[in-house]
Amino acid sequence: MSELVLSDVRIPTVLPMNLSSSLTYLDLSDTWLQGKLPDGIFHLPKLQKLVLRDNYYLGEFPKLNWNCNNSLQVLSLSGTSFSGELLDSVSHLKSLSYLELIECKLSGPIPESLGNLTHITVLLLFFNNLNNRFEGEIPDWFGNLQKLRELSLSSNSFSGQFPSWVTNLTLPKALELNSNSLTGTMPSDISGFQDLIWLDLSHNSFNGTILSWLFTLPSLELLDAGSNQLRGFIHEFQYDCLIRIYFHSNATLPSSVETVLLSSCGITELDFLRTTRNLITLELSQNKIEGHFPNWASSKLKEMFLTGFILLPSVKLVYLDLRSNLFQGPIPVPPPTTSIFFISHNKLTGKIPPSLCNLSSLKILVLSHNSLSGLVPKCLHTLSNQRLSVLDLQGNHGIILTTFARKGNLLRSLNLNGNQLEGSVPRSLAHCSRLEVLNIGNNKLNGTFPHWLKTLPELQVLVLKSNKLHGPLRSISNTEFSFPKLRILDLSYNEFTGLLPAKYFKSFRGMMNVNENSTRLMYMGDPVTTYQDSITEVMKGMEIELVRILTVFATLDLSSNMFEGDIPDCLTSHNSLAGHIPSLLGAISELESLDLSSNQITGEMPEELTNLTFLAVLNLSQNRLVGRIPHGSQFNTFRNDSTMGTLYCVDFRSH
Structure with a gap:
């Protein structure tokens, strides 16, 4: 047997070591393994691929010399509880081409010896607490990994300038440095990044202008530079907040834009979308766009519907999010391709237009917290029988359903x-x-x-x-x-x-x-x-x-x-319940709040209530209880006002 795949099978124990020496591929991901990773697993002489991801109780990393195994090419340990510093021993895996240590509990510096992994093409270390031994900067030796195609150091503790060694990489495809504390300006040119598909620099402290070379990279599909201090022009459009822009390979902005995510950017108008033709996803939530929709946004396809507006000239739109703006007037009707439509928390008025029912692909419709009124169109029956799974109309105060x-x-x-x-x-x-x-x-x-x-x-x-x-x-x-x-x-x-x-x-x-x-x-x-x-x-x-x-x-x-x-x-309150408090309530071990106030309950409080160790709120006021109040456990933390008056109380004692 050369391959063993038991992913998603529960094996709530330590990893068994009676494994065949002929194994080349071992996948035990999400199997509930616990304890220490056995040293012997790295002595399997032919093992090339080891996948142990999503074992959250696997928490001890072996400290050994792994020279015994020079065949291992893929090592995936993401979603485990390995903690502490990343060990030098990893660098002994000379044939390693793929290393994945995502969302572990690693901290401290990355060992310089990892620069000896000359065959590495994919290195994923995000969602840890890694840094550099010297002032937290991303170490220069990463520039020695000439075969590196995908590098993610996001969500760690790196600081300093944009790393200069990036320009030494040859033909990278994905670079993620987001969610660190990087500062300064971006490089003036990265002309060698002709194969770059994914670039994420968001959630840092970069400043200066958004540089034009970012939009000339022929293969780029995702650019995320949001949550920085960048300013500048994207062709004729100027923004203080660039979040994400996807676009076709071999094309330039803006006509080829497929996805624009500009949430919480202080945008006040829609004119920058005038020339779009290929939009699939548009997110403009939590901005300051106000007033009615512009004429250009409704003219191109308006003849397709009897009422309402067509929001955009794009006929490919699938996802539209306009939540939490200042839009007024009637509900705009997006193109018929739209599957997900959010336009809640605005100032829209009028009735729900029946033309929404022409959106045969609509899956989620959220029109909540506006000032809409009138009947819910009966034609939504048809949508609910096709794809509609979510209909949210709450907080309009005028919607009528028959x-x-x-x-x-x-x-x-x-x-x-x-x-x-x-x-x-x-x-x-x-x-x-x-x-x-x-x-x-x-x-x-x-x-x-x-x-x-x-x-x-x-x-x-x-x-x-x-x-x-x-x-x-x-x-x-x-x-x-x-x-x-x-x-x-x-x-x-x-x-x-x-x-x-x-x-x-x-x-x-x-x-x-x-x-x-x-x-x-x-x-x-x-x-x-x-x-x-x-x-x-x-x-x-x-x-x-x-x-x-x-x-x-x-x-x-x-x-x-x-x-x-x-x-x-x-349990209930403010009714006319009588009788005693059931002692069985003491068995509800997770109970956090108990309110039996304003009833006609009699008798004593059962001692079993002291078993409710999670109880944070107790209100027994306005009843006819007698006898002493139980003591012990959680009750010793209570104040003496929850059996008196009509207060909601954190606790009580005898009055």
Whole structure:
């Protein structure tokens, strides 16, 4: 056997060493390896490629002379916990052509002996804390690596000037020096970079002008010089902030521009886009562009639609982001190729134009936080059955929804919070079998609890807060898996009555099976398109906007309704609940906030509450509790005001 690939297979142990001496390729990436990397792995005489990336618990680097293996060509150890200085022993791998140590915990200087790796073509060391032994500058010996084609030193601790040795490199394809502390001006010419495809110098402190040679490199596809102190002209356009510009090989700006990312640059007008013909991606979010869209932006293709504006003369546009500007007037309609359209947090008015429905490729539509009004066009039914997965209209205060969604639709997230929705919750939402987020809070909805949503297999977030919904919550005892993935439920500030259906809440397996042991923070949304779901929730006595929703976050808010009876295995405040505080609450080990205020709870506080070591907010005020207050553990840190008055309190003691 010469190749062994076990990537993504869990092997939660140290690396086994009973490996065949004939191995040439070993891939154990993302296998949960732990402990020390065995010395013997570098004694496999024929091993040419070793991939151990994304093993976050693999943390000890072997200190040995690796002269025993001169065959290793590829070494990938990214996403491990190797820490400390990069060892000189790496330089003994004379045949190494590819070295990848991304996002480890390396620090200190890069050993000069790495300059002896004369066969190296790819060297990726970004997301560490590396520097140079002398004043933090990028060491000159990198210029000796004449075969180097890709070099990334980004997100480290280098300082000093733009390294002069760069001009010694022959035909590099990618150079990343971004996110360091480099200063001074950029070189006046790099004429030898005819094969350069990728150049990233962003997030440093370079100053001076943007030099014209950057735009004459024939193969350049990505240039990122943003977040510096550069100024200058790009042909007839002048900017104080250049972020990224992609363009075709063998072409020059501006007519060949495919992607422009100019977020947070203080741009105030759109005239610089007048001559574009090949735009695919345009991001102008968080600028100061105001007023109506210029006539040139709507004239070329306006005849294609009955209403609305065509934003750009480009017919290739796929991604358009105009968030957080000062645009006024009606919604502009982008070209029919558009797949992702953000234009939230502006001053747009009027109705949602039906011409948006001509965007047959539309996947994400975000029109939130404007001043739009009127009915949601019924033709969006068609889009939701084609590709539309996200529709975000929250915070317009005038949007009206009658019926929505047909069978077979692809909606994943629907946010209509803060509008003028009336009537009952549309039953057609039961057709949204892929729905993960439904937020229709802060409207004027009435009727009873939409129990028929229980069958949605992917629903994780349901927000119905601040409406006029009334009546009892139905306990569907014959439905074992009601709301199988639900982990965020907000029914606060409605007029629900009756008993809390314990059987109903016990079926919320999504709240009980949250994986708090995940090694990475993950959020709901689509990271590829930059759309992230958001909600506003009351936590620890404060209303907090969660601009991103962690996949491990779970909450149940039933407050400010008219529930009554004994407390089941669920929590709520400002109702008419009676009985004792269940001792089972002490078993909810991750509980951070407990609010049972303004009810009719009697009896003593159970000692089991002292087991809640994560508890930061406790409010039991306005009840009929008696007896002593438990002591010990977290309770010893509490103040004595959370059983008195109507305050939201951090803690309490006997009064």
